[in-house]
């Protein structure tokens with residue numbers, strides 16, 4: 001038993017969300033839900049992690065209830081789940097029940113791909129892909145309503161909250177980022193105006209799900225369109241975005257970095273999750289590179305070894321940089337990674353074939 005990790009096994013609560021420890025499964029697209037409906041294999045996959053002390057599971061990205069939300073084919077995405085229609089809701093309820101029976105909590109990541117959806121691809125090939133610069137106010141309201149429907153469905157299915165995918169260059173992020181949003185109206189211009197789509201969305205969801213239902217928001221500097229992008233070039237800019245989102249109703253920020261320990265801004269060794277926590281006053285989740293010697297993109301093309309960098313995680317946790325610790329690849333390939341960490345057992349090197357399995 002590793003005593004130094006004991007702080008990460010303390011419980012956590014934020015409003016009505018109570019977790020038995022600080023470990024979170026990071027959202028990971030899996031494409032194992034035919035016609036958007038998760039089956040028993042998906043339920044068993046998530047329950048295996050909950051049984052093995054993953055305190056909170058954030059699901060794979062789930063397409064929101066709009067024809068433009070997801071497109072199959074751009075990156076080989078097929079069988080991405082949805083959260084609308086009777087069959088999908090029945091499927092998710094089984095997933096939620098399995099995770100709860102195993103003692104875990106589970107929150108779906110609501111996803112709209114925006115411009116990163118490939119035009120002309122199923123399930124709605126005629127739908128236009130959404131880019132901030134081409135969207136009418138009617139389309140903006142229509143997409144917000146779609147997110148709200150999916151959030152309400154998540155609550156009805158028994159989920160413990162919802163998570164908005166506000167990072168990586170997808171729709172919400174493409175409004176935030178100057179590189180994809182050059183609108184001249186209330187939704188574009190300076191940082192606060194670019195944040196308006198996201199804040200309106202959060203407020204609209206909050207109004208329907210009630211004051212106590214947790215809303216998580218994923219934010220990232222990097223974009224799939226540009227790995228070196230900086231959404232916020234300074235901590236002041238970051239402060240404007242996260243303060244506005246917190247005021248709109250975000251409860252927890254899921255701060256997506258490729259390497260959790262990299263300093264976010266010059267002059268301090270604090271990582272991005274630390275800055276978001278300090279500036280927003282909200283709890284944060286850190287993620288990126290825990291357990292491996294290479295970040296996600298590099299691990300597609302280079303052998304990736306297991307390392308034990310939990311000492312740095314514990315040190316930064318003690319310094320109150322973040323409240324929760326998310327793992328992506330580590331939990332993709334090994335459902336029992338958290339138990340092994342607790343027991344001080346060695347980790348396995350990254351196995352790229354884990355992308356194509358649901359075990």
Ligand SMILES: Cc1cc2nc3c(=O)[nH]c(=O)nc-3n(C[C@H](O)[C@H](O)[C@H](O)COP(=O)(O)O)c2cc1C
Nearest residue numbers: 026027028029060061287288289290296327328329
């Ligand atoms: C197979 C795979 C699928 C992913 N899909 C998503 C996703 O749907 N939504 C998301 O926000 N991030 C997604 N990510 C990013 C992870 O949530 C995480 O931020 C990233 O893998 C870094 O964490 P790690 O270094 O612990 O793997 C995915 C990562 C992997 C490996």
